[in-house]
Amino acid sequence: MKDATVAPLRLGMVGGGKDAFIGAVHRMAARLDDAWQVVAGALSSTPERSLESARAIGLERGYGTWQEMLEGELALPEDQRIDAVSIVTPNHLHFPVAKAFVEAGFHVVCDKPMTLTSEEAAELVRAVEAAGVVFAVTYNYTGYPLVKEARRLVREGELGELRKVVVQYRQGWLATRAEEAGSKQAAWRLDPARSGLGGAIGDIGTHAENLAATVTGLEIEAIAADLTPLVPGRRLDDDAGILVRFAGGAKGVFVISQVEVGEENGLSLSVYGSQGGLTWRQEEPNRLELTSLDGPRRVFTRAGGAYLGAAAQGASRLPSGHPEGFVEAFANLYRNVAADVRRRRGERTWLDALGLEPDYPTVVDGARGVAFIEAAVASSASSEKWTPFRFGR
Amino acid sequence: MKDATVAPLRLGMVGGGKDAFIGAVHRMAARLDDAWQVVAGALSSTPERSLESARAIGLERGYGTWQEMLEGELALPEDQRIDAVSIVTPNHLHFPVAKAFVEAGFHVVCDKPMTLTSEEAAELVRAVEAAGVVFAVTYNYTGYPLVKEARRLVREGELGELRKVVVQYRQGWLATRAEEAGSKQAAWRLDPARSGLGGAIGDIGTHAENLAATVTGLEIEAIAADLTPLVPGRRLDDDAGILVRFAGGAKGVFVISQVEVGEENGLSLSVYGSQGGLTWRQEEPNRLELTSLDGPRRVFTRAGGAYLGAAAQGASRLPSGHPEGFVEAFANLYRNVAADVRRRRGERTWLDALGLEPDYPTVVDGARGVAFIEAAVASSASSEKWTPFRFGR
């Protein structure tokens, strides 16, 4: 399970300053397995605060802006330069920062949604292909071992032919007007200029789409969405219901909300096929429930070698019953990115030892996520029942 | 809690013969509190089997057909005649049987969906009003004590202004073609001639609508539905996703299925308002979870006088921790119908002792349920996003 005994890769960060919850998560996740060390950063929206944050966090190299960081790092000898950059800013900055670093040859870990528009996303896909860099989008929930196990079970046919997918992502933290009560997190997420077309659909709906796609491999053909700002006065949705038609005839329902008072981070996935079903819940991530036509419900944990697939085992650090959580799942993304970076350099990594491929959400996942947000917004505004979803076709 | 020390009312049954699960439930529920005795029945679809079932069950008066039963009972002196009839047949028979007994002055307990069409439903509403009889529709899930408590909490403003309703009714028993494997239950439910326009939407979707309406009091304004026979070869839906717009701006999602392998009888309701939320699950019916903006999640059980409302207390027979279940909830419907019958006769009942009104789903609930099924079927066939729902307006 441990990464190879090599020096950690060097990571820079754009955004994620000292007061941003998600910045601290990125740093804990990146360092957890010794695969990365965070050495540089342009952490905040003004040069002053960026430098202050860098000092507070103890970074070797603090920069005032991401442009300065890009220049500064390029000016360093390659063996001191950052290997990759993590982009942990409000959404509107993802594209310009990502594009600039990609084009300069850096590997990138980018927050979701990847860009504000499909056009930007397509441009980024092309840039990544051209540059040949590793590009990961932080759909971090797919990093949980039992999500990987769910994917394996579905893909190996344990459920039979897929018929039904239900994804719920239900939170309550925006049930009051937090954006006016000093919450920076709420403020930018509900501001179209910084968040983009979508509110809840962009912040968490896109996780729902990615989780469904990752586990099932099903392609969405059309959706019927209803996006609503349920708290008065908002310009972006804080709640969404979506009916989904998948290619091949399976159906889905997505239940998305950030105003369900008292719900915390209630992401769950259920998938049913002709032979069985499964359910996974993010708030109890160390369980995966499996149903079948005849037998009793089975509860997979991370327990044992006997029944878990290699991907799930390789993503787990502790014996079963010793709860792993959000940070570990996030760290799995960083471990895989590091391994892919090394692989591309011709190094042998823990992936090879386990016979696994690099496993993280890619720029294509990111682009599909952006297309999904656009389709949901368009559908919600449309009087047509079904809005086609043509990503990749 | 016990019903008054009076002779039980006399109940007749149409349908619900010896092999029908739901017939046995009706009998256990009717008798549980000594409020009813089952004395007569036309229990099956042929005279022979009807009479055989009546003998097997030990009924005083078995009839070959419901018409014979109607005639036979009317021919009896009033003090021997049944007080009410329970209609426990496939859907297509609800209307003719109900109408005939109502018009003859009998009280009626009728299975859901109440009729095949809105026209029939309207006719039945008028007939019930004209006859002045008690008419209940077996939306039995609203009989659970904690559903009554949920209703009280919502109606008394505990959740603030309502914003969001999620109802899920998820089963798996139709995941295989049970209708071709000898299951009578499956066969008639999936046969449009006997079941009506709706499959799952009629069988369980209508429970979802009723549960939401009962607890929240919200009126549906429009729906966007997608009904699907996910198991190939079916003429009626076995799965449905529905987006709901309520009058006043609240939104809802209904997730309905009978093909989610391994799910049993997964009916659940979540309601959220500006101040709090609640969740109730039929498979753990003795718990009700309540959330608020600031405090911890609270778990109501049937425990105590201290915090439960009178309706919930009056609907409970055992101390908390002694599980009550499906039969008790069903029996609450029968107890309330009996009490209403007696009240109309000028008798004092346990309702008066507790300061409660009769509490059971009425012919209007039944009519609204039929309108909902029709709207869902229409919406599913429509290319318009929103199908208006104008029941009662």
Add this chain to the structure above:
Amino acid sequence: MKDATVAPLRLGMVGGGKDAFIGAVHRMAARLDDAWQVVAGALSSTPERSLESARAIGLERGYGTWQEMLEGELALPEDQRIDAVSIVTPNHLHFPVAKAFVEAGFHVVCDKPMTLTSEEAAELVRAVEAAGVVFAVTYNYTGYPLVKEARRLVREGELGELRKVVVQYRQGWLATRAEEAGSKQAAWRLDPARSGLGGAIGDIGTHAENLAATVTGLEIEAIAADLTPLVPGRRLDDDAGILVRFAGGAKGVFVISQVEVGEENGLSLSVYGSQGGLTWRQEEPNRLELTSLDGPRRVFTRAGGAYLGAAAQGASRLPSGHPEGFVEAFANLYRNVAADVRRRRGERTWLDALGLEPDYPTVVDGARGVAFIEAAVASSASSEKWTPFRFGR
């Protein structure tokens, strides 16, 4: 599942008047399957209240005292006389009443603990044998279908050789001095004259012993008990911890309390062997969890024919997901007693149809339960670590 189409047996009750929760439970349970009708009773501790209760409940034949009832019933023609009597009184009356009815040839259903002393218990065992009547003790929790399934799994070797048994019965209703606040239930249970040697150990500890014995078949060899009145001023224990040594080397722990604030009726059983384990919890009685050395945890419900044994299936009335509860489990005891009564008359019953033997706790279970209470009280008072338990040896 339904009982044969025969007239119900006639039941009389001693105790269980209109205000006694458990009396109402007995009546609901007895009638649920139409196996019994309650026709006679001496329901309370004074003739006046007995007769009033009988009227309130609508009994055909109310008696002032149990002696009058015994005489009165014996004076009736056999085909009107009660077939059995249920004894639902405070503990000190179980023995005299049971003995008198047994010796008069009536079948008996007796509350637990069966008698106040082992001497009385032994005398009753002899009386029952001599009279050849059916005698059941209301260890009602073994009536749950999944307890029967647990027994089957253990007895058929699914868990391998048994090593460890943990039974917990944890309530909180005696956390305050309810006995001084008008609770009759609390008052007699904490009064040695009416309750006997044991408080919580007699009221619920004996259920724990019976559940363990029924499921595992293990015989207790010695115990180390600590019984305490944790609420000051009580003369009988309201809390008990017991270490158990079983014949053959298995070990056990019983955790018993009636003062754990907020606990309701938390009876649970875990059994572990060399190959697997199982856990059942009374408050979620429709689930049984099974573990094994290699595979995932399995959750048995009452779902299907595929994996449940005949005893569990025969004890269930509703499809899985439709919660059954306390009353149904209690009713299973009454159904089995009725079937055994009929069997002894040479009638064919539902047991024969399912290939089952009568299944209810017998006078021997009752006697062992009394011996267990005595041993626990003796152990608690002893400075010796281990108090031998020699019942039946």
Add this chain to the structure above:
Amino acid sequence: MKDATVAPLRLGMVGGGKDAFIGAVHRMAARLDDAWQVVAGALSSTPERSLESARAIGLERGYGTWQEMLEGELALPEDQRIDAVSIVTPNHLHFPVAKAFVEAGFHVVCDKPMTLTSEEAAELVRAVEAAGVVFAVTYNYTGYPLVKEARRLVREGELGELRKVVVQYRQGWLATRAEEAGSKQAAWRLDPARSGLGGAIGDIGTHAENLAATVTGLEIEAIAADLTPLVPGRRLDDDAGILVRFAGGAKGVFVISQVEVGEENGLSLSVYGSQGGLTWRQEEPNRLELTSLDGPRRVFTRAGGAYLGAAAQGASRLPSGHPEGFVEAFANLYRNVAADVRRRRGERTWLDALGLEPDYPTVVDGARGVAFIEAAVASSASSEKWTPFRFGR
């Protein structure tokens, strides 16, 4: 929540080589908050493997033995020398290593049980006092935020006067003879020479004692224990049941096992007083359930500032609903040790910002834990019911 912007402290490790699960946990935990960097180690039982492990893990300074490490570090300038050592060896080495490092003035983090005997423990207590160093024992489960909250609630009187404590620590990983199937973890734990007097009682029973003591503050007065090797052929117990008498009259039961097939890491604590109760389960560590005499059960999560105390808030890194787990709890111990080290140097730390005291299990906790193991072993061998526990009196 973040540690001050200062260079991490330097940590050395004795034991915890590349294949030891717990070594990796220590490293992840130490580094998670940037409070420590692991720079030196003598990681294994032979010099060769120690050096190989050090290389594999990428340590700056690998040593062949702990004696070499002690010498080597002392030879370094103070500003390069390790600040503290973590002792992650089989039990028999804890004492000699800890004593040597303490006497040389190093701070120490030591695995439990702290020593093999009470005499060693007392000697270590004296040595720590004499040296004035920080000494922590890895009773890591008390690092969970909601354990800290449970302690606060109990200590502030939320439960009233304490009456009852139930601690269960139930595992199944030793249900087979893992010690003979190549498990090093199992082998040394079941070898008296390396593990000491106790098997399960020393490995996990001591966690149970510490959790109870930490949360309740109650002092054990006497115990009645039954320790058993339930798997044939073992020289040390793999299962224990313990009855506990606390000073002041409260009672307790500890249920300990490592042979309950299928149980993973089932540590749980319930505490009840005159006014309320609480339950916490390690496998769902982000929930704490609270009961009271009158109101509904409340479920605390890590949600909000509104109701959690400062210690719990200060121990949490992520918003509620984002699961924290075992590593974070373990890291809380390391963070507190680091802060205490700095405090003793006169530095201001995050503790000061939050108004908190250093919070980790001390050498006295360690000594009490050893005394508890000894008492349990003595009690189990004794024919006396109660074995007094006189630690600290």
